[in-house]
Amino acid sequence: MGKSRLLSLLIYLLLKLISLPPLVVSISYCNGPCRTLNDCNGRLICINGKCNDDPYLGTHICQETTPSLPSSGCEPSGTLTCEGESYPTYECSPTVTSSTPAKLTNNNFSQGGDGGGPSECDGKYHSNENPIVALSTGWYNGGTRCNQMIRIRASNGQSVDAKVVDECDSRHGCDAEHAGQRPCENNIVDGSDAVWDALGLNKEEGVVDITWSMA
């Protein structure tokens, strides 16, 4: 083999090597660059040039890299003081799911009852023989849940559907308008006697853990 042939062969091999794709394909993780699905690690997929969770698979591998609120997603907005005791106020409530944890309290929706004024939804008083509830401010959501039915489940297995008629005010309290009562917590389902009876619960308990969802 002549020197010139050897040289041209070497140049040919060198050019061939340069034109080849790199042998080691770099695998991208969350938010790493990608052009195709194969550029991304594991079950990640390529969205807009970045590796991310596959919404179809519903994975949450990349979620930690993007800041997100705690699952409750609701922090106090301020404090109010009733008779020397300080209470948080809330504009929001925990996220509503198919099984939303809440505290059931008892309310008297009749005129002159402990519920204060008439119900927020319709400006009327209601019979406590109907399964009706007031919801914390965030869940009341400016009245968008008025007249809708929610399903309340007790830990004893009993459940009842009740109508939303009122707000349990998480923003205000400690004043005459609220009969000196503290602001409502952000996770309250304030139910009529009928709700407590249907669930087989004793009102004397005052507060009972329940779960609820839209009915």
Ligand SMILES: *[C@@H]1O[C@H](CO)[C@@H](O)[C@H](O)[C@H]1NC(C)=O
């Ligand atoms: C609700 O309040 C009204 C007015 O004070 C009272 O007559 C009624 O007995 C109360 N209902 C219950 C179940 O306590």
